[in-house]
Amino acid sequence: MSSVNVTGHLPWAGGIVVFVLLLAGLVLAGVVAWREHRRFVGAEENRRRNEALHSRRMGELARSETRLRLALDAITQGVIVADSSGAVLYRNPYAQPFTEARHGEALVEATVAELFAEAAGGRVAEREVELFGPPRRCLFICAMPLRFASALDGSDDQLSRQSGPELDQLNRQSGPELDQLNRQSGPELDNLNRQYGLVGQDFGLVALIDDVTEPRRLDAMRRDFVSNISHELRTPMGALSLLAETLIGETDPEVVSRLAVRVQTEATRLSDIVDDLLELSRIENNETSERYPVVIQQVVTEALSRVKPAADQKQMLLDVVLPSPDLVVRADRRQLTTAVSNLLDNAIKYSEAGSQVGVTTRINGDCVEVEVRDQGYGIPLNHQKRIFERFYQVDPARERTGGGIGLGLAIVRHVATNHGGEVKVESKVGEGSTFKLLVPISDGAPEPEADSHDLDLAAWSGSRSALAVGMQPDHRSAQPVGA
Incomplete structure (x- = not known):
């Protein structure tokens, strides 16, 4: 009976063993599958993280490139970037017109190419180019290699010594934008260059074009x-x-x-x-000084009072035609009076004793015209375009003996320009000169009259000079020039 019982339990024990083996296999397969799953999940997470990092870095590079391009575009200097062979890779808007240059400006493009060839040898090359225009311009061009230098090798110091004072001046002029860009991108850029072994490598050439005309x-x-x-x-x-x-x-x-x-x-x-x-x-x-409505008659009479002593001394006749008292210009009274008195002073100064100087005020279009005529020496035609320059003298010898230093007419021109007007001259040698000061007419109440500077016409009657005064009854009915 005992042998039969043992034999009867054997099928059941084998089933248990098989079940245990199957369970162990399943557990082992689950562990392996779980490990593979973890490995896959980790790899996927790493891939996504790397993609995100790459995307962020690409975005940062794009932003950095855009920022750099905008900064270069905003610089008021020409910037041209080329590869090591001199082939142009980038031009900012300031330098762009030189690619389409005509006539003299074509020299700039040729000069840049020559300087790139010199800079390819590892040194700074600079040159000044003068364009005769018009308009006349003077350009300073500096080309240098683009090389990332380690702070330890001293290459940047050597480059600074080679570039000299002219490059320092360019750096100071372009300063704020580039300084800010360097502060923002400097440390990160240095780390990246060292990480990828870019220190000491050449990255091409750059040329700076600066207009130094002014x-x-x-x-x-x-x-x-x-x-x-x-x-x-x-x-x-x-x-x-x-x-x-x-x-x-x-x-x-x-x-x-x-x-x-x-x-x-x-x-x-x-x-x-x-x-x-x-x-x-x-x-x-005082070009933008405050303007007030000014009676032009007061300006002329005050200017006449200033030159009265000089006219007395030379026994000269002043033929004056004064405008109507209601003829008004918007002006700086002091400047305008100075301009008219300078014209009168020159007429008296460069005329012979006993001759006549005429002063006529009339309407010329929408301007008041103050005309001063003399019977003096006259101005040669080749000098007439330059007599309004500061210190310019037609006859320096005569100026030193009886004239000024060549500032009177320069003052007249500045006053005319400040008031939106102009000054003209007509002259023949030996026949005298005629100067015309034109100032736009203004409507409005005049500035309060400064009595201390007005001309007392009665005081002229007993003077050594003669004064012939005429009065136009109404400035609106006065005969315009050319009528």
């Missing part, structure tokens, strides 16, 4: 000003020094009196030079 013009004006004013001041100061030295040992009262008059004359001349300089500076710095 700085060169201002430098030339400063040099001319110093030269001219030094020359003009030297004459009266030298005369004063010589006269003073002569007076020290002089005992003859008649000679002393004569020398004292000469000293007074030279001192007055020196004072006039300083006054003209101050007046020109004030007018140039």
